[in-house]
Amino acid sequence: xxxxxxxxxxxxxxxxxxxxxxxxxxxxxxxxxxxxxxxxxxxxxxxxxxxxxxxxxxxxxxxxxxxxxxxxxxxxxxxxxxxxxxxxxxxxxxxxxxxxxxxxxxxxxxxxxxxxxxxxxxxxxxxxxxxxxxxxxxxxxxxxxxxxxxxxxxxxxxxxxxxxxxxxxxxxxxxxxxxxxxxxxxxxxxxxxxxxxxxxxxxxxxxxxxxxxx
Ligand SMILES: [Zn+2]
Numbered sequence: 001x002x003x004x005x006x007x008x009x010x011x012x013x014x015x016x017x018x019x020x021x022x023x024x025x026x027x028x029x030x031x032x033x034x035x036x037x038x039x040x041x042x043x044x045x046x047x048x049x050x051x052x053x054x055x056x057x058x059x060x061x062x063x064x065x066x067x068x069x070x071x072x073x074x075x076x077x078x079x080x081x082x083x084x085x086x087x088x089x090x091x092x093x094x095x096x097x098x099x100x101x102x103x104x105x106x107x108x109x110x111x112x113x114x115x116x117x118x119x120x121x122x123x124x125x126x127x128x129x130x131x132x133x134x135x136x137x138x139x140x141x142x143x144x145x146x147x148x149x150x151x152x153x154x155x156x157x158x159x160x161x162x163x164x165x166x167x168x169x170x171x172x173x174x175x176x177x178x179x180x181x182x183x184x185x186x187x188x189x190x191x192x193x194x195x196x197x198x199x200x201x202x203x204x205x206x207x208x209x210x211x212x213x214x
Pocket of ligand 1: 126127128129132147148149150151152
């Protein structure tokens with residue numbers, strides 16, 4: 001699943017995983033799990049993160065490879081949050097080839113830059129559980145500033161403030177477009193209009209996934 005921040009990758013990947021019985025492998029969650037459990041890979045990653053450096057691609061690839069070996073991944077996975085660069089896409093392809101597998105389809109959730117800014121600047125997170133996410137316009141909490149699930153305080157991440165969002169997109173979108181082109185060249189890309197209500201995006205994704213292979 002490829003898309004800009006705020007395009008809805010995470011929520012769509014979770015929905016699809018449930019509908020299709022596939023594992024949802026979010027690279028961010030995978031990192032956090034390794035960090036939390038203090039695995040060898042987690043400790044290696046922490047050494048980079050602690051000094052604000054990027055985790056090297058081969059470390060992430062190793063985490064994903066390990067994850068693909070787990071029982072619930074046997075039928076395939078929906079990868080979310082990785083790859084973000086062409087170098088990562090190439091490393092992923094090389095690893096999958098070693099396993100006799102491949103990226104069978106890439107779904108690009110296409111959302112205009114201005115719409116991403118609007119969505120991200122309205123994003124509110126729960127202090128108690130970062131999976132509890134709200135969006136001021138499209139998915140507001142029932143009580144302003146309070147989580148629907150646990151009543152905890154909602155807050156905006158520093159980097160979800162409008163002034164920092166545009167700068168972040170300037171940095172993140174160009175490499176993402178290169179990834180989109182990379183998979184278009186491999187003829188596995190499906191572009192999905194991400195500027196529709198959640199259920200309609202899901203339907204578009206399912207239609208693309210279940211369509212007969214080219
Ligand atoms: Zn909550």
